[in-house]
Amino acid sequence: MSKNNNDIAIVGSGITGLSAGFRLKKCGYKVTVFEKNSMPGGAVRSVQQGDYLTEYGPNTILLKDRVIADLFDELGLTAKIKEANPEASKRYIVKNGKLTALPGSMMGAIKTPLFSLSGKLRVLIEPFITRSSDPDQTVADFVERRLGREVLDYAINPFVAGIFANSPDSLSLRHAFPVMHDMEEEYGSLIAGALLGAQKRRSEGRIERKLISFDEGLQCVPERLASELEIRHNSRVTSIERRGDGWYVECSGKDSGPYGQLIMNVPLYLMSEIRLPFQRQIEAINSEVYYPPLSVIHIAVKKDMVEHDLDGFGFLVPEKENRNILGALFSSTLFEGRVPLDQHLLTVFVGGGRQPELAELKSEQLFDLVLLELKELIGLKGVPTFKDHVFWPKSIPAYHVGYDDIEQQILEIEQSSKGLHIAGNFRYGISVPDCIRNGLNYAELIMTESQ
């Protein structure tokens, strides 16, 4: 074993790299994290401005795995967890310009005006639809085949916009929603999979699902992980190189190393700004993975300026409705204490793969556009007490059909570069829990490799 095997460098302090670094440090490794920004966490960013607490990136974590709950416990964060208000189980979809609640029960599903009678009957034949022979189909093809066009248009299309800021026609089912894919493979049906798979999911370490954040927002998770690590902030890595039996990291013209193992936790489009031994391969991969632009607008208004009760998680807008926003979260209903008691806070999403040009508008244009939409959809009037705009030129990687090829190319780079691990939300899931779980898995892999 080489003497630097226990020295680990992590480039980028995204939630994936921090989770890996935390576990490695706990197991006796020496970990150095290089981060170009002045704070850790990448996309996870909570911002307190006066009385207003907003999230620039992720707003909620869906806690359903024991391994994530155990990590929060180990970090001493369990007491700070804030469960979403029970009202948040109600979710709205815009239909014919009006907010319509998604059904939450069988009776609700029978009565809902979201789907026509023929659309509802179409869902009932789902268990009798045969499996597809196509190993890599789009989310849209899968849903239309199994559940019908109405469910695609008024449930899955807005849902995909809410998670990936993209359209179901652009994403691979197997990569973007592996659970749905596996249900068809294993049970031949989504309905059967939902009913019969519960026991299996529990035995796989699933716990009761909870939608959560923390008292001071989600950023406390990366901050707490980072507090256990040596983080070199304001350190943009410009080059990585393997020399002899170690990795060297260059930052502001200075080399650091050798490191036995290196985790690159940098988005694909930023990796191509770093001088790499596998530059050509990364550029080829980067040119194929689309990250749509997205604008996030926060608006606070006095409660009596909104006609709707905002009694839910928020609303999503199907593409068919031809509106200028993708959806909105009722942030102050979700988690109390983020705005003064007499106000509502809304977080509105604009652009994505559906309308990339809208994401790029100037702040004032976006505020006008959003206020007009909110006026029509929830009866918002008057002047906001607070507004804020965050622009993500490249938000979330689209796992397109053919993503196997991307994963294979990344694997080949790793296989030909001893001690290198390429980590981030462009692999094995985009959600914060996916990234944490992947980070912990990289740590396990490194411990095995360096034994």
Ligand SMILES: Cc1cc2nc3c(=O)[nH]c(=O)nc-3n(C[C@H](O)[C@H](O)[C@H](O)COP(=O)(O)OP(=O)(O)OC[C@H]3O[C@@H](n4cnc5c(N)ncnc54)[C@H](O)[C@@H]3O)c2cc1C
């Ligand atoms: C707007 C938005 C909303 C989201 N909502 C949710 C949600 O509600 N729930 C959920 O679970 N997930 C959500 N996600 C997804 C989730 O937040 C991300 O997928 C996840 O945080 C990405 O983590 P990562 O480990 O890939 O690293 P990233 O967050 O991509 O971090 C990479 C880090 O690398 C650093 N870096 C880049 N280049 C260099 C360099 N040359 N040298 C040093 N450092 C460098 C960056 O500064 C950054 O800190 C959302 C994402 C976005 C953008």
